[in-house]
Amino acid sequence: MSSTTHVTMRQLRAFAETYRSLNLTHAAQALHLSQPAVSSLIKQFEDSLGVRLFDRGPRALRPTKLADEAIRDVEEILSRVLALEARMRHRAEEGARSLSFTCVPALTTTVVPEVLAQFKLDMPEVEVVMIDQALPSLIDPVVNGECEFNISPFPYDTAPVESMSLVVDHVSAIFGPNSRLEKLASVSWSDLAGERIISISKNRTLQAVLKERLSVGDVEFKPAQDIFFIQTALALAANGMGVVLGPAFLARLSPHYGALYTRTIEDPVVDQGLLVHHRPGHELSKPARHFLELLRRRLSP
Incomplete structure (x- = not known):
């Protein structure tokens, strides 16, 4: 009978390695785990699926027909996860080598060039892409992923972005x-x-x-x-x-x-400062965080 536990990546890897080697000792060595740990992961995987995947003999394991069927899906899942990890690592490395943002002309014509000059001294390997064009198109490159963030004194209430305060003012x-x-x-x-x-x-x-x-x-x-x-x-x-x-x-x-x-x-004081807008759930890259901190310091009274 199937349990309510969820299948994990460790179970998938244990099953795939055991299926290939048909030997728990060899599978454990390949996974850098103990043999009991691999055996337990296989049992958990079987319980999650509600089926038996191996016939356990005195000297060897024999995959069942259901295991022969499952291995194709498991290997595809593991392959997709590896590709995802590689792609995300590449994107993270790209983000660490670039700074891309949009900004209102009031800043790009005054303080931003000065801050960018300091930024390039601190992180000379980072490529900088700055867009300063008329609103409301300044937020579009952020929404479509062309740029990482936007800097503006104004909120974008109708755009699908998250906002954070950079400079508090009134x-x-x-x-x-x-x-x-x-x-x-x-x-x-x-x-x-x-x-x-x-x-x-x-x-x-x-x-x-x-x-x-x-x-x-x-x-x-x-x-x-x-x-x-x-x-x-x-x-x-x-x-x-x-x-x-x-x-x-x-x-x-x-x-x-x-x-x-x-x-x-x-009577009353109304808050209005400088905002940074980015895509929902996006974590700002290291270059972005460093540049924004330099800008915040420069704008603080």
Whole structure:
């Protein structure tokens, strides 16, 4: 009668080696196990299948007809497992020799080249592939496996990816000189009333927050400017054309940083940092982990 135990790879290997040699001692030597251990694995395999695979004589084992039938499937399974192990080892080795990612232009035009230069000093054998193209296509190479991960301040709520926080930050008011906000020690959402708000159009999550916090009664909030590129928005703010709302680290990356001021918006503080997106269940490679740690250190205040 069949038991509820599951067939294991050790049982399959013990059966295949015993079938080939028809000798428990020889099978045990080939498997680097004791003879009783091999005998026990064969018995467990038979119990799992609910059949007898060998007739045990005083000096030799004789495979049954069911064993003759089973060996074909067992050898195919073992062959497939060996091929899988070899393929995965190869993929792991490939991953250890490459760094492939997509990234928003606000980072690729500022801090990423500097971090990549340090990365190449640390891991010169690793090939780097970086894609910086328009959203939302930045996430597509990650989803289809062309790239390992994406770096962005924005979530991808509709894409099949997992996200992890790289830099923790908060929504801040980013503005230029001569703004009345410069005189405030702290800025609340109510302080933004009447300000020309420059919205970053691709940040849908932040746009929802702005509508919730800045709409008045039945009058829905509308930005003074709706800008696609982060650096364009920051350049406008630096020249007194309005206030950008976003994580403060973006201002530190801007070539206009000397003309920009930041204040964390309070009451309440809203989290928004830098995110890393990757395929569900994917474990980041060693080069990816090292590069992201370098980037995290560089972006930390």
